[in-house]
Amino acid sequence: MPRLSTAEATLQTLLRHGLDTVHALPGLHNASMIDAFYHAADRLRVIHPTPAVPED
Secondary structure (H helix, E strand, O other): OOOOHHHHHHHEEEEEEEOOEEEEOOOHHHHHHHHHHHHHOOOOOOEEEOOOOOOO
């Protein structure tokens, strides 16, 4: 069995439980989780907030 990072193991667990969408707020402390989500883009939809665009 290949050795997995915590992020990869968490991702596999979420997918096994049928999760197909996550809401995420990318940041420094969860960069490895966001990276794992990116590599699973064919199996997982990631929704993250869009920065507000200031009106002129």
